[in-house]
Amino acid sequence: xxxxxxxxxxxxxxxxxxxxxxxxxxxxxxxxxxxxxxxxxxxxxxxxxxxxxxxxxxxxxxxxxxxxxxxxxxxxxxxxxxxxxxxxxxxxxxxxxxxxxxxxxxxxxxxxxxxxxxxxxxxxxxxxxxxxxxxxxxxxxxxxxxxxxxxxxxxxxxxxxxxxxxxxxxxxxxxxxxxxxxxxxxxxxxxxxxxxxxxxxxxxxxxxxxxxxxxxxxxxxxxxxxxxxxxxxxxxxxxxxxxxxxxxxxxxxxxxxxxxxxxxxxxxxxxxxxxxxxxxxxxxxxxxxxxxxxxxxxxxxxxxxxxxxxxxxxxxxxxxxxxxxxxxxxxxxxxxxxxxxxxxxxxxxxxxxxxxxxxxxxxxxxxxxxxxxxxxxxxxxxxxxxxxxxxxxxxxxxxxxxxxxxxxxxxxxxxxxxxxxxxxxxxxxxxxxxxxxxxxxxxxxxxxxxxxxxxxxxxxxxxxxxxxxxxxxxxxxxxxxxxxxxxxxxxxxxxxxxxxxxxxxxxxxxxxxxxxxxxxxxxxxxxxxxxxxxxxxxxxxxxxxxxxxxxx
Numbered sequence: 179x180x181x182x183x184x185x186x187x188x189x190x191x192x193x194x195x196x197x198x199x200x201x202x203x204x205x206x207x208x209x210x211x212x213x214x215x216x217x218x219x220x221x222x223x224x225x226x227x228x229x230x231x232x233x234x235x236x237x238x239x240x241x242x243x244x245x246x247x248x249x250x251x252x253x254x255x256x257x258x259x260x261x262x263x264x265x266x267x268x269x270x271x272x273x274x275x276x277x278x279x280x281x282x283x284x285x286x287x288x289x290x291x292x293x294x295x296x297x298x299x300x301x302x303x304x305x306x307x308x309x310x311x312x313x314x315x316x317x318x319x320x321x322x323x324x325x326x327x328x329x330x331x332x333x334x335x336x337x338x339x340x341x342x343x344x345x346x347x348x349x350x351x352x353x354x355x356x357x358x359x360x361x362x363x364x365x366x367x368x369x370x371x372x373x374x375x376x377x378x379x380x381x382x383x384x385x386x387x388x389x390x391x392x393x394x395x396x397x398x399x400x401x402x403x404x405x406x407x408x409x410x411x412x413x414x415x416x417x418x419x420x421x422x423x424x425x426x427x428x429x430x431x432x433x434x435x436x437x438x439x440x441x442x443x444x445x446x447x448x449x450x451x452x453x454x455x456x457x458x459x460x461x462x463x464x465x466x467x468x469x470x471x472x473x474x475x476x477x478x479x480x481x482x483x484x485x486x487x488x489x490x491x492x493x494x495x496x497x498x499x500x501x502x503x504x505x506x507x508x509x510x511x512x513x514x515x516x517x518x519x520x521x522x523x524x525x526x527x528x529x530x531x532x533x534x535x536x537x538x539x540x541x542x543x544x545x546x547x548x549x550x551x552x553x554x555x556x557x558x559x560x561x562x563x564x565x566x567x568x569x570x571x572x573x574x575x576x577x578x579x580x581x582x583x584x585x586x587x588x589x590x591x592x593x594x595x596x597x598x599x600x601x602x603x604x605x606x607x608x609x610x611x612x613x614x615x616x617x618x619x620x621x622x623x624x625x626x627x628x629x630x631x632x633x634x635x636x637x638x639x640x641x642x643x644x645x646x647x648x649x650x651x652x653x654x655x656x657x658x659x660x661x662x663x664x665x666x667x668x669x670x671x672x673x674x675x676x677x678x679x680x681x682x683x684x685x686x687x688x689x690x691x692x693x694x695x696x697x698x699x700x701x702x703x704x705x706x707x708x709x710x711x712x713x714x715x716x717x718x719x720x721x722x723x724x725x726x727x728x729x730x
Contacts, residue, residue, distance in 0.1 A: 185334060187355035190220040190312075191535055193332055194362040195319040195371060197225035198234060199295070200503025200520035201364030202302040203248055207528030209309035210248075217537055221311050222356060224335065226318035228722035230303035231296035233701060235395060235481040235730050237427050237437060237514065238295040239263060239287055239410060244521035249305065258297045261431045263287035264408030269465060271416040276465050283589065284512040284567060287410055292429045292437075294729045295517060316722035322371050323355060329546045330498025332357040333371065338720055342646050359544050360531050361499040364524065367482050368703040370716055372505045379496040387605045388490045388507055389571075390707050391423070394457045394480040394676050395439035396635075397729060400473035405434040412514070416463065417456050420578040422446050423485075423571075426460060427514070428469065435476075435729070436469060441514075443485060443574070444606040444674075444708050448616040452673040454480075455621040458629035462622075470628055478635040479730050480676035482703045484509045484516070488568035489599055494555060497546040502527050510563060511571045512589070519560045526554045566594025575603040610710045613668040632678040636698050640726035641677070643697045643719050650719040651679065651696050651705065658713040659692035667710055674708045676700070700725045 192208060194201045205221050212219045227233040242259065245252050253259055268281040303313055320336035332355060339350035363372050367390065376382055411428040418424035423443030430436050440457040461470060484490070484507040491508070494501050502523040509516030530551040536544045555561055569588045573581040588596050603609055624630050643650075653659070663669045664682060669692070671680035677700045681693040701724045706716040 184352040185355045187357055188222070190222045190356060190358045192219065192221050192360050192362060192531060193356045193358040194221065194223045194364055195333055196364035196366060196369070196505070197223050197227075197230045197303055197313060197315065198299060198364060198366050198503060198520070199302065199517045200505070200524040201362065202299060202306050203244065203521040203524035204362050204364065204502060204528045205306045205311040206248060206302065206309060207525045208532055209306070209311055211528065211532045213309070219532065219535065222358075223306065223311060223313045224317050224319045224333065224356065225313065225315040226718055226721055227724065228316045228726065229300075230313065230315055231300040232726045233724055234296040234299050235393070235479040235727055236295035236517065237393075237395065237429060237439060238293055238517065239429060239515060240291045240293045240295070240298070241513070241515050241518040242289075242291060244518045244525065248521065248525055255305075257301055259291040259293060261292040261407050263290040263292060263410055265406070265410065267409070267411045269411065269413045271413050271463055271465065273416050274464065276413075282512065282585070284510070285412060285514065292408065292410065292431050296727050296730050317354070318718035318721040319371060320353060320718045322374060323357070325498070328497065330361050330375075330496065332361055336718055336721060340647055342648060344648055347646065359535055360548065362502055362524075362527055362531070363499060363505050364502050365505050367484050367504040368706055369505045370706070370718065372501060373706075375496060375499070375501070376492055379493075381492040381496065381501075385601070386490055386492060387602070388484055388486045389602050389606055390444045390482050391441045391485045392444055392453050392480060392674070392676065392702065392704050393439060393441045393483050394454060395437060395478070395730065396475050397477045398436045398438060398470055398473045398475055399434050400436050400469060402434050404469050404473070405436070406430045407432050413465070414578060417460050418442070418578075422451070423574045424456070426466070428466065436473070438466065438470065441483070444482070444704065445603045445609050447609055447611045448619070449610055449613050449667040449670040450616055450618045450673070452619065452621060454632055454673075454676045458624055459622055461628045467628055475630070475638065477728055477730060478638040479725060479727050480700055480702045480704075482707055485511050485571050486602060487511055487571055488561075488564040489572075489602070491564070494552040495547050495549050500527050500531070500548065500551050508560060508564065510567060512567045512585070519563065522558060522560050523555060526558055527551050530554050568594075569596060569598075569600045572600035572602045606707055607710050607712055610667060610670065610708070612666050632676070633698070636677050636700065639677075639700050640728070641698065641700055641724060642726075643699065643723045645697055647720055649694060649696045650717050651694050651699060652715045652717060654713050654715060656692075658711045660690050662711055663709075664690060671705060671709060671714070674704050676702060676704065680705065
């Protein structure tokens with residue numbers, strides 16, 4: 179492996195890790211401030227995908243508040259907002275039937291747009307580059323760099339061409355160091371560098387742990403007579419039992435396209451639960467099947483999402499950097515939206531960082547930690563929005579029906595001003611019950627028409643990883659999967675991974691072994707979250723690798 183002495187370095191005022199909505203909003207706002215003040219600022223964005231937007235996955239319905247605040251002429255300038263939201267439907271599903279429920283206030287979408295978030299990020303990337311932002315897709319930030327005093331100095335990209343056994347191959351290239359006065363971490367949900375920073379700088383107070391969901395999505399082309407651009411359907415109930423958090427979305431876009439997806443809270447208890455197969459059987463429900471029948475699946479993907487809300491947001495600043503977007507956990511779960519809050523956090527970060535950075539000619543050192551960012555976030559509408567719905571997701575620990583009743587009380591009658599704050603169920607990995615205490619779940623075999631086996635669907639993610647490289651799915655202790663997780667939990671990695679990365683294989687004598695098919699990984703981070711022993715540590719593969727999502 180390379181040593182830092184071999185690396186070249188580049189200097190910037192601000193380095194941003196991640197070209198998602200939060201990172202690009204940060205970059206654009208910094209350059210707008212440059213134009214407004216005439217004070218130059220050097221800004222760089224690193225993106226681990228081979229192109230901006232290729233790793234972006236979301237439903238997605240966009241609340242455009244932040245976008246229009248950042249770029250008031252976004253529509254005139256070609257932002258891909260082609261499908262205004264028109265109709266909301268909220269259904270409670272039984273196995274064969276459905277009951278239409280009132281759409282909760284937070285889920286009403288008048289004024290919003292059904293979009294491809296990946297395409298929006300591609301467009302935002304073009305706007306950023308037009309302002310002078312340097313964007314480097316295909317360069318994964320693999321390591322945080324520190325000054326001697328412990329503050330963040332920047333990041334280093336991963337070495338390329340390292341072989342599976344850790345040696346320098348014939349195509350070896352050392353990583354690049356990017357130094358900055360401030361580094362903005364915008365990796366998205368469960369960023370692997372963010373995880374290190376949370377631990378190193380003790381950014382989480384005791385009890386403010388994050389909790390997550392796994393979201394799975396397919397993009398379908400449906401028959402023209404079934405296409406209803408602007409139609410939004412959400413469901414709860416079947417196939418989840420009443421104590422497991424989960425629900426679906428069906429979003430109709432232009433061009434006979436429909437996004438269909440399912441989200442399951444990763445605080446589920448039964449290790450036999452198989453999120454991917456729950457999604458597949460859900461599509462056979464009559465309300466969903468009637469839309470998809472006669473159509474064809476175009477693509478598939480999955481991604482973990484933050485569900486902790488207000489009480490899970492960590493300290494946002496540390497010497498040399500800040501956390502923004504889903505790196506910090508700004509998703510509004512009752513709204514099922516986080517793009518608007520992520521972008522606003524990036525904009526606030528840009529404004530506070532720009533104000534704090536001292537021009538070289540002033541002869542003064544810039545502050546190492548820009549505490550004004552967190553102070554500004556707490557005064558923003560993001561903080562107020564998350565605070566008002568803080569009790570909705572934790573209420574689901576009581577079960578679906580109690581949670582619906584409580585949420586109506588909290589958000590409609592009390593209007594988010596309850597004098598209490600509910601606690602979450604517990605860290606997702608810690609609530610898993612031993613297999614001996616749970617019932618196995620019988621899943622129907624995919625029919626290849628509406629439902630598909632996992633590996634077939636992974637081929638629709640366009641995922642690619644060079645096989646001759648160190649495995650990016652690392653185990654702290656290689657013995658744990660077979661010696662602990664298998665006997666106690668029937669090794670749930672076999673099921674919670676939506677891409678078939680993990681298998682328990684047996685030799686001729688029946689002896690089990692844990693197999694990692696890293697080339698299948700679609701970077702969802704579920705394994706890093708749900709492993710009951712917290713033994714799996716996700717790190718970046720070589721830059722540019724992973725899924726290549728189209729229109730997702």
